[in-house]
Amino acid sequence: MQGLMQHGALTLDKIIDHAAQWHGGREVVTRSVEGPIVRTTYAEIHGRAKRVSNLLLALGIKPGDRVGTLAWNTARHIETWYGIMGIGAVCHTLNPRLFPEQIAWIADHGGDRVIFTDLTFLPIIAGIIPRLPKVEHVVVFTDRDHMPKDFHLSGEAPHFKGLLCYEDLVAEQSADCVWGGFDEGTAAGLCYTSGTTGDPKGVMYSHRSNFLHTFITMQPDVMGLSQRDVILPVVPMFHANAWGVAFSAPATGAKIVMPGARMDGAAIHELLETEGVTFSAAVPTVWQMLLQHLESTGSKITTLKKVVIGGAACPESIIRAFHEKYGVEVVHAWGMTETSPVGTLSTMTDQLEKLSYDEQIPYRLKQGRPPMGVELKLTDDDGKPLPYDGKAFGHLKIRGPIIAAEYFRGAGGKILDEEGFFDTGDVATIDEMGFMQITDRAKDVVKSGGEWISTIEIENIAVGHPKAALAAVIGVAHPKWDERPILLVKLKEGETATKEEFLDFLQGKIAKWWMPDDVVFVDEIPLGATGKIDKKLIRQRMKDYVLPTIGSAATGSATLAAADGAQAAVLYAPEPVEAPEDVIEEGEAPQAEAPVEPVHEPEVVAAQAAIEPAAEPLSVEALAAALPDPEPVPVAHLEAAEPISPEDVFPHAPLVEPQAKPLAATPEEAFDAPPVFVAEEAPLAMPLSSAKPRKAKAAKTSSGDKASSGDKGGWAAPILTGAVAIALAPAVLVVVGALGAKTGLLDKALAYDFLTRDLAPLIAWFSLLTGLLGVVVAMIGGIRRHWRRALLALAITVATLGVFFLATGTSARAAPVGDVATDWKAPLGFSDNVLAQRGEAAAPVLDEPSLPVGSELFAGRRVAEVNAETCPAARTLVLTRSPADAYEAAKAAVQAKGLTLVTDDPGEGRLEAAGASFWYGLKDDLVVRVRPDAGGARVDVRSVARDEGGDLGRNCGRVTGVLKAIEG
Incomplete structure (x- = not known):
């Protein structure tokens, strides 16, 4: 038995409909790419989004088609989002911080047909369009005055029809467009992972999953947003829907402030104060820039109440600075592209709220508890569950209606375990109160002596050093412990420091056996496309690094001569390390040992014999140039006449080019080498070179073909x-x-x-x-x-x-009649409106049609009998859903098949639509009837050609296709 409540599909168009109707005057403020601050409202965004929908329909976009956006957080971007999703198309957000080669591969793999972009990214567009054969149109988010006068592609692209001006196109379209009407499981958004191993993978969000995610984010223990809030989403919309804020802000009616291309500390502070922002969300590096700006200028924060920090572990120094200096609550969050992305948040429980702030800090540093709708579990390497005691490290897995079930186009194969949990790739602990803490990515964790060392925990402590701007920890090979951690530090501008300063700073804060074996000072620590430290690139650059040697006077270690009598290489022998007492008692950590004796295994001998003596440390001035800023350089204003040069579109080395020269063993020199994108697996399955010319085949002509006119048989x-x-x-x-x-x-x-x-x-x-x-x-x-x-x-x-x-000509194929129905006992007819559209010359629509005598195989037989032979799949569909739900599914199926709705009567459960064949434009009329049934709902379909005679199976295909789409 089912409940007797109304049904409404959870589609995202209803969010902006709600915002326009009940919060229509609420402001949406944007720092535009052209420069000025622009103000609009939810009501205006709603109308312009419908104009975007009509624009897309005019460009031939259909339900299910992917439309790309390569853009900053602006009101225009929001309009386009809802315009795309409202008609059942898929909004594919492209990350401009990726390499152009990756962007091209992702847009092509996603099947994008149109791309909307900002002026900032036209150089990228110029470089990738020749590699996107499906993209005919690029719409630029600007007005006519700022459209570039001179735009050149980097290669041939005969399919490309040129740039289009967004404001011109929107002004030409009507604001009258029907939204929704499709199943809530319809795809809404596509976002690709950053491709840390292998090709990036597409996560396809549904309308339902994003709608439920919106409800989750609005919970008080999550983001707790309300109509009274002023929200500044610094996290980009191309990062998993700006963590859902682009949906939750209009859902609550909150004022939203879009930062555009400028996200430096000064620009963010200006928007916080001038617009009265109460809530914001961003990655830690953004907040570090803001705090540095506030410290250097002596500025204050007056209205901001809460910030959500995710994307990477948040250092304690940031959490304390916001709370102690500015009275702002920091909520530490964790999530992934695959989780929509909210997974956990470190909101305090009632028990923790009673503690002092210092006592709360250990919990605020954790990634937090899962909200309603999200399930977590920890497993060991064999998949066995681990206890929630805050000590057991395990693989973090997650399940829920907002979690990916598979990747787009089946990439990666099966991604869920037997219980339906997704392996996040993170290593974590969960304590008795349900607080989860990420200790590392599974591929980044340092395994020393068989035990795990959390690089994130060391980084968070090290970055709290007053001289540190950024810190990263990676593992390097060690002949005894397999791996040992080293700390890389980027100092604040004008600061100098020593290795001992940082090691002393870590003393007493981490286990002794976690202590880094070296500290390397670098000019830059690279960040990935999502603002996280790019350890993959760091490991690639440090692949030739060796741990510092220790003289025999200090350790008593022996030297090992090379087999050929060459200069002896010193075998690294670390100082004995001790595990924490509680760990030692449990036998979980490497035991303290005497200095390492010479190792005579042939593998170690060969490895050590190849090591050159350590070079003298280089001065800072002698270091190589730092890695270029991974973020695209924002522009405040682009003159209309300024030409776009494609030469700078691909500033990085091609992905398939080998490195110019081996990395040196000196840590700083190795780290600051020119950037080379190298994935741990094959980086991209996209050819970067032009196709090789085909070899011409030698013409082969038989002797008979060469016969002259005089030869026998030449005639x-x-x-x-x-x-x-x-x-x-x-x-x-x-x-x-x-x-x-x-x-x-x-x-x-x-x-x-x-x-x-x-x-x-x-x-x-x-x-x-x-x-x-x-x-x-x-x-x-x-x-x-x-x-x-x-x-x-x-x-x-x-x-x-x-x-x-x-x-x-066979009974197994189409009968010589264009009339197919699922129910001939109570046959479906058409309304007067449809019959008028069919015209007097069209084939008649009869309750019991029969075939004429001249129809050969089926002469004189009733069409109902012929249908049973030629279209056996045309049978009444019985669903275990409510009639209202079945009607919504039927309507979505009809629209998904490209049919034009003529009658939409949910009260009578009746749909009528018209369609035409692709090549000849042969027209058919279709009617769907949804009735209550003992088990749920009963669906019947009839499709009738307007032309007399056979239809070559066209209407059978229409009926069966609609039935399959309804059934799901």
């Missing part, structure tokens, strides 16, 4: 050539008819009725005679010379007749 060649031409004629007529009808050059009577249905089959039968004649001619003229042409003519004829026969 046969032109006859056989004519036979081949006649054999090809039916196919040519069909193609000419189809293309002529498609382009509008030929009307239906000539293209379909005469060329395709009448003349082509007639010539096909005639070509059978000419083909047989060709065999005779070949035998007379010389079978050895002419058998190829004779056989080709006969084969083409047989294949052509076979196609015609399969299409029209």
Whole structure:
């Protein structure tokens, strides 16, 4: 038994509908890419979004098509989001901070047909369009005055039709557009992971998942947003829907402030104060820039109450600075592209709220508790569950209606375990209160002596050093412990420091055996496209780094001579390390040992013999140039006449090029080498070089074909050539008819009725005679010379007749009638409106039609009986859903099939629609009826061609296709 409540599909258009109706005057403020601050409202965004929908429809976008956006956080971007999703298309956000090669691969893999972009990213567009054969249009988020006068692509792109001006196109469209009406499981958004291993993978969000995620974010223990808030989403919309804020802000009616391209500390502070921002969200690096700006200028924060920090572990120094200096609550959050992305948040429980702030800090540093709708579990390497005691490290897995079930196009294969949990790739602990703490990415964790060392925990402490701007920890090879951690530090501008300063700073804050074996000072620590430290790139640059040697006077370690008598290499021998007492008691950590004795295994001997003595440390001035800023350089204003140069589109080395020279062993020199994108697996499955020219094949001509006019049998060649031409004629007529009808050059009577249905089959039968004649001619003229042409003519004829026969001549195929229905006992009819559209010349719509005597196989039989043989899948569909839900599914299925709705009557459970074939434009009318049933709902469909005679199975395909789409 089902409940008796109203049903409404959870589609995202209802969010902006709600905002426009009940919060229509609430402001949306944008720092535009052109420079000025622009103000609009939810009501205006709603209307302009519908204009965008009509624009997309005019460009040929259909439900399910992917539309790319390469843009900053602006009101125009929001308009486009809802305009895309409202008509059932898929909004594919592209990350401009990726390499252009990656952006091109992602846009092509996603199947984008149109791309919307900001002026900032036109150089990227110029470089990638030649690699995107499906993209014909690029719409630029600007007005006519700021459109570039000179735009050149980096290569040939005959498919590309040029740039379009967003404001011009929006002004030309109507704001009258029907949204929604499709199933809530319909795809809404596509976002690709950053591709840390192998190709990036697409996460396809549904309307339902994003709607439920919006409800989750609005919970008080999550983001707790309300209409009274002023929200500044610094996290970009191309990072998993700006963490859902682009949906939750209009859902609550909160004022939203979009930062555009400028996200430096000064620009963020200006918006916070001038717009009265109460809530914001961003990655830690953004807040570090803001805090540094506040410290250097002595500025204050007056209205901000809460910030959500995610994307990377938040250092304690940031949390304390916000609370102690500015009275702002920091909520530490964790999530992924695959989790929509909210997974956990470190909101305090009532028990923790009673503690002092210092006592709360250990919990605020954790990633937090899962909200309602999210399930977590920890497992060991064998998949066995681990306890929630705050000590057991395990693989973090997650499950829920907002979590990805598979990747787009099946990338990565099966990604869920037997219980339906997704492996996040993170290593974590969960304590008794449910607080989860990420200790590392599974691929980044340092395993020393068989035990895990949390690089994130060391980084968070190290970055709290007053001289540190950024810190990163990676593991490097060690002959005894497998791996040992080293700390890389980027100092604040103007600061100098020593290794001992940082090691002393870590003393007492981490276990002794966690202590880094070296501290390396670097000019830059690279950040990935999502603002996280790019450890993959760091490991690649540090691949030739070796741990510092320790002299025998300090450790008593011996030297190891190379086998060929060359200069001896010193085997690294670390100082003995001690595990924490509680760990030692449990036998979980490496035991303290005496200094390492010489190792004589051949592998170690070979490895150590190849190590050169450590070079003298380089000065800061001698270091290589730092890594270029991974973020695109924002522009405040782009002059209309300024040309866009494509030469700078691909500033990075090609992904497939080898490194210019080996990285040096000196840590700083190795780290600051020119950037080379190297993935741990094959980085991109996209060819970056042009196709190789094909080798011409030598022409092979038989002696018979070379026969002169005087040769015996030379007369046969032109006859056989004519036979081949006649054999090809039916196919040519069909193609000419189809293309002529498609382009509008030929009307239906000539293209379909005469060329395709009448003349082509007639010539096909005639070509059978000419083909047989060709065999005779070949035998007379010389079978050895002419058998190829004779056989080709006969084969083409047989294949052509076979196609015609399969299409029209067997009981297993289409009957010579264009009327297919699932229910002939209570047959479906059409409304007067549809009958008027069909016209008086159309085939009649009868309750019990029968076939005429001249219909050969089916002469005189009722169409209902013929349907059972020729279209067995056309059967009444019974669903275990409510009639209202089934009606919504039927409506979505009809629209997804590209049919035009004529009647939409949910009260009567009746849908009527019209459609046309792709090539000839042959028109059909379809009616769907949804009725209550004992088990849920009963769905019947009928599709009738407007033309007399057979339809080659077209209406059978329409009916079965709609039924399958309804059934899901």
